[in-house]
Amino acid sequence: MANQLSQLDQIFAALADPTRRAIVMRLCAGEASVGELADPFEMALPSFMKHIHVLEMSGLVLSEKSGRVRTCRLSPDALVGAEDWFQQQRAIWEARLDRFEAYVMKLKKEKERAVAKRPSRTTKRKGSE
16 A cells, blocks of 8 residues: 555656646657657756656656667556546545535525424514504
């Protein structure tokens, strides 16, 4: 479990950066060389490689070098842990919202009962004539 959280922390940390999110989105379209990935960004290649390294360490990106070209591809299996975590969070919050809705409905019914028990203001009281 601790190892899963560590991996999850790495994934969220990797995706916290807009440059890395853009790289991941580009890789959703298919594999690409580091040069192709770096092209839209105005940064030095060593700085860009740090982003690739973070993505690799998180397990989101796999790369291999062939000659002088490093090709990267997305590893969608790495997102399974994050997806599971989101599903668990969603279930927790849906249950909380369901309980909250039930509570609100209970309060509404109690209020309706209290209003129904009150005497009407249009009803004349004895001795007020």
